[in-house]
Amino acid sequence: MSATTVLARSARAEWTRIWSVRSSWILAVVTAVAVVGLGTIIGIDSSDDPSGPPPDASAWDGGQLTGMFALFGILALSVVTSAADHGTGAIVPTLQWTPRRGVLLAARAGVVVATTTLLGVLLVAAASVVIWAFLPHLGLPVGDGAEILGGLALVYACGALLAVGLALVLRSTAGGLVTVIALVLVLPPLMAQLPYEWAVTLSSLMPGSSALFLIFGEGPSDDMTTTSARLTLAAWGVTALLAGGWRLMRTDANR
């Protein structure tokens, strides 16, 4: 039997694993309501605003403003789905059914990252369409959409990788959520406020600062560029996954 077949089977099992518990649906629905709801508020607010959005803006730009909300949902969903096996002890049957841990890692990371990234991109796209419905004169050009959604997809994929990796390292839903929130939401602005150069530099190297820069174009340091932010975020995602993969593959199942 080919490795591809084994991987495909494991991926199908991972898909069922994600969507067969309520917590995944709840997180997805809450994220959808938050992202599309924010898009609706932006649409209503901007249509009432006499100054209106910048003349060269498209509805995609408005949609991008909802991107951070989608990122939080992606991080939470990725942590919850990846850590659940360890938190509940279900890793025992999981590894009995897929004992090749490299295959399990590839299937889990692949399915979770693909699913959450697609969910985030679709929700931002939906928010953009809602904004366009309120402000039809903005337009919804395909080229802008591909560029903005493509950029967000990279942010979401790296964020999901980071979340999956942390969940596998910590083997705890609560620990994973706290750590990922600290790295993305809490520590970057906190450190940027400290009156030390090194703290600002460190803040700009945190995944939250990179995500913020790529979504809003703002960051703690003027030295940040789109490329540096993407590389930083990718490095965090890959490193976290390598660490999580090492723990999954080299240590006992649930010790």
Added chain:
Amino acid sequence: MISMRGLTKDYGDVRAVDDLTFDVEAGKVTGFLGPNGAGKSTTMRMVMGLDRPSAGSATVNGKRYVEIAAPLCEVGALLDAGAMHPGRSGRSHLRIGARSNGIPLSRVDEVIEQVGLGAAARRRVKGYSLGMRQRLGIAAALLGDPQVLLFDEPVNGLDLDGVRWIRALLRGFADEGRTVLVSSHLMSEIQLIADRVVIIGRGRLIADADIDEVLSGLGGRRVRVRTPQDDDLHRALADRAAVVRTTPGELEVTGLGAPEIGDLAQALGLAIHHLADVEQSLEHAYLSLTEDSVDYHGRSAEPMMDGAAR
């Protein structure tokens, strides 16, 4: 067949499993016995690739478990009935197992019926009793209709019907030529269903034999004798066999047969009211084999010393 060769597991300075070598043969139910902390579950976890051996190897049909592409179709195991996501339905749990091994989803409904879960399979696991979780774990083990089965304490939480069902199930699998390894702390259960027993203590192999051999030899054959002149008989037997006074007027003798004891009593003119072989129980054999291998001793509720007053 399951084979272990020099299987060893260390947790820091603690050696949980120590150089275990034995085979679990096809066509037999093999009971896996040992006191708490003896290393039974750790051994099973290493067979299933969940824990990494510190040394040695465990193979199933000549392969390491992790090398099997569709393991559910070769090996089924119930290791920890509580190890399931409580928010998932039993049916979804089984569907994940089926999908991961390329098993048709129709098989899920078959095993649900086979273990008697029925409509409860659509409910979330958090509402299951321990017995229902055991049945769900057994259903997962049967999904791929495997030739090798491992069960860690399968009768835990089952009612009498469930216990009888699991006995028949295990017996049936062995009779079909499958390999069955079952651990239990219930000696009576193992005595009822096992053809062979593997006993470990402190991680080491103590016995690996057919159950009849264990019952007849390893545990020591005993004879119970009742006599009103128990002091006289005790003195007469003391230099020929091991004698224990179980109650006033009753002795238990190890090392002499009932005919020899009867002849001796007659020669001495002692009245005998009862003389019979003690039916050997696996429990007795097990206790005598593992008495030096128990890590956690409880205090006896009613200590009974030979000749001592209560």
